[in-house]
Amino acid sequence: MTDAPVLAVRGLSTQFRIGGAWRAATRNIAFDLYENQTIALVGESGCGKSITCQTILGLLPAAVARTEGSIVYQGRELVGLSDAEMETVRGKEIAMIFQEPMTALNPVMTVGEQIAEAIRVHRRCTKAEAKAEAIAFMDRVRIPAAAQRYNDYPHQFSGGMRQRIVIAMAMACKPKVLLADEPTTALDVTIQAQILAELRDLCANFNMSMVFITHSLGVVAAIADRVAVMYAGEIVELASVEELFAAPQHPYTRALFQAIPRVDETAENLQAIPGQVPPITAFPEGCRFAPRCPMRMEKCAGRPPRLAAADPASPHAVACFLHHDLALEEAAE
Amino acid sequence: MARYALLKLLYAVPTLFAVLLLVFVLTRVIPGDPAQLILGDQATPEAIAALRTQLGLDKSIPLQFLDFLVGVLHGDFGSSIVTGQSVVSLAAAVLPSTLELTVASLVVGVVFGVPLGAWSAMRRNRLPDIAVRIGSLIGLSLPAFVFGILLLVVFAVQLGWFPVIAPSGDVSVFEDLRALVLPAVTLGILMAAYITRVTRSSMLQVLGEDFIRTARAKGVPWWRVVRRHALRNAIIPVVTVVGLYLGVLIGNSVLTEMVFNRPGLGKLIVGALAQRDYPVLQGLMVLYTLLIILANLITDLAYGVFNPRVRFA
Structure with a gap:
C-alpha cells in the first residue's frame, strides 16, 4: 500500500x-x-x-x-x-456499477457491443481486438459460453448475469x-x-x-x-x-x-x-x-x-x- | 422473420373479409338503383331490368356478395360504369403516382422530424425547444390545402422554381421529381410535425433512463451517447407512430393531389364519388384497405428490426 x-x-x-x-x-x-x-x-x-x-x-x-x-x-x-x-x-x-441490472443496460444493443464500446472509447484498437477483449472479460466474470453470448441482448440474461455484464463493462478498461x-x-x-x-x-x-x-x-x-x-x-x-x-x-x-x-x-x-x-x-x-x-x-x-x-x-x-x-x-x- | 410476416398476413385475411363485407353492404345501402342511375330517368323498365340482370342485381343479396367475393379473389373489381374501363386498370395507372407522393412525404417527414425532435429534447425548455414546439404545432394545424396553395403561390407562381401543375405524359426523371417537391413538402410537413413531437417525447423519456447514465459512466462522449444509445431507443415508438400514420398519409394525399392537380388514387376516388361510380368506389376502398394493411405489416417488420426484444417473441 x-x-x-x-x-x-x-x-x-x-x-x-x-x-x-x-x-x-x-x-x-x-x-x-x-x-x-x-x-x-x-x-x-x-x-x-x-x-x-x-x-x-x-x-x-x-x-x-x-x-x-x-x-x-x-x-x-x-x-x-x-x-x-x-x-x-x-x-x-474510475468506473461505476449500478443498482438495477435490469435497466442499466441498453436494451437494443448486444451486451458484447456494450462492453466493447467501453474499450473502444478509451483506446485505439480494432473492432476485432475490442471484441476479443470483451469476450475475455465476459469469461473473467464467469459468463458461461461468453463467445456465443457476445451477440445476445440484455433481455436474454437473468438479473445476476446482467450484473456480471455491467461489472465486465466497468472492468473493461481496468x-x-x-x-x-x-x-x-x-x-x-x-x-x-x-x-x-x-x-x-x-x-x-x-x-x-x-x-x-x-x-x-x-x-x-x-x-x-x-x-x-x-x-x-x-x-x-x-x-x-x-x-x-x-x-x-x-x-x-x-x-x-x-x-x-x-x-x-x-x-x-x-x-x-x-x-x-x-x-x-x-x-x-x-x-x-x-x-x-x-x-x-x-x-x-x-x-x-x-x-x-x-x-x-x-x-x-x-x-x-x-x-x-x-x-x-x-x-x- | 418470414414466419412472422406470414403470420401477420394471415391475420390480415379476416380484416380484409370484414372490409369487403362492409364495403359491399355500404354500396347496397345507398338509396337508388344503380341500373336506374346508369340509364337515367328516361329508361324503360325493360332496359333497367335487362341491365339489372347484366349487373347481377336481380340475384339475392348473399349471392351478390358471393359474386363480388369471387370477383375480388380473381382480381376482378368490375368496371367503371362511366368509362367502362376495368377498376384494376384505372387504379394501376395512378397507383405509382400516389405511392411516389406517399414515400416522398414520408422521407420529408423523417428527415426533418427525427433530428428536430431529438434536438428539441436535448434543449428542453430552451429557445430551440420552444421554437420547434411552436413550429410543429403550426405544422399540425395547417390544413394541407392552405399550406399547399401557399407553397404554390410562393415557389411556383412567384419564384417559378417548380411547376404549378404536374407535367403529364413522358417526362424526364428530373422533371418528375421537380414536380414532386411541392406536393411532397405539403404532405411531408404534417408528417414532420407529427414525427417531431413523438421523437421529442420519446427522446426525453430515453434520456432519463438508467442505461444512458451507464453509457456516460463508461466515458462515452455525449454526442455518441445520444446517437448510439438514446436515438436508437427513442426511434422505436416513432416507427410505430409513423406506421399508424402511413394510413392517414395515404388518405391525406387526396387533398394534396387535388391542390396540385396530380393524378393519383385520391383524385380518382373524388372523381368516382362525384359521378357515383360505385364499382370504382368499391374497388378503391378495398385497395386503400389493402395498402393500409400492407403499411402495418411493413411497420411490424420494421419494428422487429429496430427492437431486438420483438424478434424472439
Whole structure:
C-alpha cells in the first residue's frame, strides 16, 4: 500500500437547484481511498450516498447540480474539469456499477457491443481486438459460453448475469477505482453472495480500490475495509470495519445495528429508527440526526458537530457531541 | 422473420373479409338503383331490368356478395360504369403516382422530424425547444390545402422554381421529381410535425433512463451517447407512430393531389364519388384497405428490426 490515497475527497458538497435556490444535498464529505482498499458508504435511502458517487464521476447534469470542494484522483483535481476531460477519466480511471441490472443496460444493443464500446472509447484498437477483449472479460466474470453470448441482448440474461455484464463493462478498461452503487440490492441472496465474491476477487486481481454503497451492514462486513456512515448528506462516522462493528459511536450507527433483524429475537423486538431522513429542503440546523436521536442534548440543536476522532490517537471519527465538543465552523449558512 | 410476416398476413385475411363485407353492404345501402342511375330517368323498365340482370342485381343479396367475393379473389373489381374501363386498370395507372407522393412525404417527414425532435429534447425548455414546439404545432394545424396553395403561390407562381401543375405524359426523371417537391413538402410537413413531437417525447423519456447514465459512466462522449444509445431507443415508438400514420398519409394525399392537380388514387376516388361510380368506389376502398394493411405489416417488420426484444417473441 502506498502512502498517498488513490482518491481523496475533501469538503465535498453537491448542491441542487430547487425552486431557484441552490440547496446542498451533501455537505463536507471527506474520505481517503487507498489502493486495494474498499470503503463502504452506509445509510438509509436519501442520505446522499449515490449523489456522492455520481458527483465523483461528474455524472450529474450541470444545469441542476453543482459541486463544491475537492476530489483528487492520483494527484489530479477532478472538480472543475470540463466534460470532455471527465470523459477520459470515466470508465478508464474510475468506473461505476449500478443498482438495477435490469435497466442499466441498453436494451437494443448486444451486451458484447456494450462492453466493447467501453474499450473502444478509451483506446485505439480494432473492432476485432475490442471484441476479443470483451469476450475475455465476459469469461473473467464467469459468463458461461461468453463467445456465443457476445451477440445476445440484455433481455436474454437473468438479473445476476446482467450484473456480471455491467461489472465486465466497468472492468473493461481496468480502472483504478470502482464506484459500486448498491450492486447487489436488486439481486436475490445467493446471487448477491456470488457477486460480492466476484467483486472482491476482481479488486484483488486488478489492484483496484472500491467505494461500495449499501444500506446493509451484513454486506459491509463482507466486503469493506473501512466504513463511512452517512446521514442526511453528511458522514457521521468513519472507521475501520473492525472498530465500527466492535464499538459503534454515533447514535445513528447504533440505531442501524439495532435495526438488523435477528433470528434469535422475536420480530416485535426489532428496533426501527423512528421518523425518517429529512428531505433536502428541511435539514435541521445543528446535528441533522438530533430530531430522531434518542440521546439528544440541548446543544445538538445549535451548531452541527464536526466529524472528528474522540481519541486523537485513533482514526475512528464521529460527528457527535456525545464524544467531543468540536463543531463545524461554517455552521450558520 | 418470414414466419412472422406470414403470420401477420394471415391475420390480415379476416380484416380484409370484414372490409369487403362492409364495403359491399355500404354500396347496397345507398338509396337508388344503380341500373336506374346508369340509364337515367328516361329508361324503360325493360332496359333497367335487362341491365339489372347484366349487373347481377336481380340475384339475392348473399349471392351478390358471393359474386363480388369471387370477383375480388380473381382480381376482378368490375368496371367503371362511366368509362367502362376495368377498376384494376384505372387504379394501376395512378397507383405509382400516389405511392411516389406517399414515400416522398414520408422521407420529408423523417428527415426533418427525427433530428428536430431529438434536438428539441436535448434543449428542453430552451429557445430551440420552444421554437420547434411552436413550429410543429403550426405544422399540425395547417390544413394541407392552405399550406399547399401557399407553397404554390410562393415557389411556383412567384419564384417559378417548380411547376404549378404536374407535367403529364413522358417526362424526364428530373422533371418528375421537380414536380414532386411541392406536393411532397405539403404532405411531408404534417408528417414532420407529427414525427417531431413523438421523437421529442420519446427522446426525453430515453434520456432519463438508467442505461444512458451507464453509457456516460463508461466515458462515452455525449454526442455518441445520444446517437448510439438514446436515438436508437427513442426511434422505436416513432416507427410505430409513423406506421399508424402511413394510413392517414395515404388518405391525406387526396387533398394534396387535388391542390396540385396530380393524378393519383385520391383524385380518382373524388372523381368516382362525384359521378357515383360505385364499382370504382368499391374497388378503391378495398385497395386503400389493402395498402393500409400492407403499411402495418411493413411497420411490424420494421419494428422487429429496430427492437431486438420483438424478434424472439
